[in-house]
Amino acid sequence: MAEAIEKIVKMQGVHKRYKDQTVVExxxxxxxxxxxxxxxxxxxxxxxTILRMLAGIIQPTRGEIxxxxxxxxxxxxAYARQIGYMPDDYRFSGGLTALxxxxxxAKLKGLDLQAARAALAEAGLEDTGKKPVSSFSKGMRQRLMFAQAMLAHPPLVILDEPTNGLDPHWLERFVDLVRDAAGRGQTVLLSTHQLSIAETVADEIYFLQNGVVKMSGTPAEIRKQLGTSGLGEAYAQMFS
Structure with a gap:
């Protein structure tokens, strides 16, 4: 049992198909x-699709998660309690404030309002007052969804394109917050188009094309294998 718990995530032979289209293989x-x-x-x-299967939103066609x-x-x-999930887009209810x-x-997760206040402060949204979330900028909405995913410090945090819309200051803060989560023992899986963020924060990177892993490894392993100085150059070489 201890060995199973040590592995926070296990995805084996996961395949997803919609009608005649295979999206993950x-x-x-x-x-x-x-x-x-x-x-x-x-x-x-x-x-x-991989992150949504891991979050339990959609089921794999076959494979084990x-x-x-x-x-x-x-x-x-019990599965859901292990996970904090940030989707790539979310439509907030009209007039509700961030708190x-x-x-x-927080209430759904069995937490009190103080936990919500702490998460908002971590995301820099503690001073939004009575401003409705529907009026937030893209970056502020992203930070609110990130705070939601971090509530209760779940063992696994799943972040789908979390840096979209963040300004340079919050990109740096995001990196710090993700590293803090990992330092607490949380596992973080994220998707991103921003290779500089992946290179800065990730212990391991999976490059995908048409649902298939083209290459995976640490940033250093990928750079060494392709003889490149950075992930941007590696990406261009793999997908040119």
Missing amino acids: DFHLTAEAGRIIALCGGNGAGKS AVCGIRLRDDRA ETLGFW
Whole structure:
């Protein structure tokens, strides 16, 4: 049992097909506590589909997925408790404030309003007052969704394109917050088009194309294997 728990994420032979289209094929990933893993690739590479399957939003056509040794089909509620999920887009309720919005999610997770206030402060949104979330900028909405994913410090945090719309200051802050989460023993899986962020924060990177892993490894391993000085150059070489 201890060995199973040590592996926070186990995805084995995961395949997703919609009618006649295969969007993810034979995907394998394991991640231990405190690891940061980035999925990179162009539009349609399969990144969001992988994260949505891991979050339990959609089911794989075949393959096995477990989080903290729990499979979704065995215990959906226990599986969900292991995960904080930030989608790539979210439509917020009309007139709710940031605190009201996060307070609702906190209550669902069995947390009090103080936990919501702490998460808002971490995301730099503690002074938004009565301003409705519907009036927030893209970056502010991203930060609110990030705060929601971090509520209760779950073992696994899944972030789908979390840096879209963030200004330079919050890009740096995002890197710090993700590293802090990993330092607490949380595992973070994120997708991003921003290779500089992946190179800065990730312990391991998966490059995907049409649902297939083209290459994976640490940033240093990928640079060495392709003889490049950075991931941007590596990406251009792989997908040219």
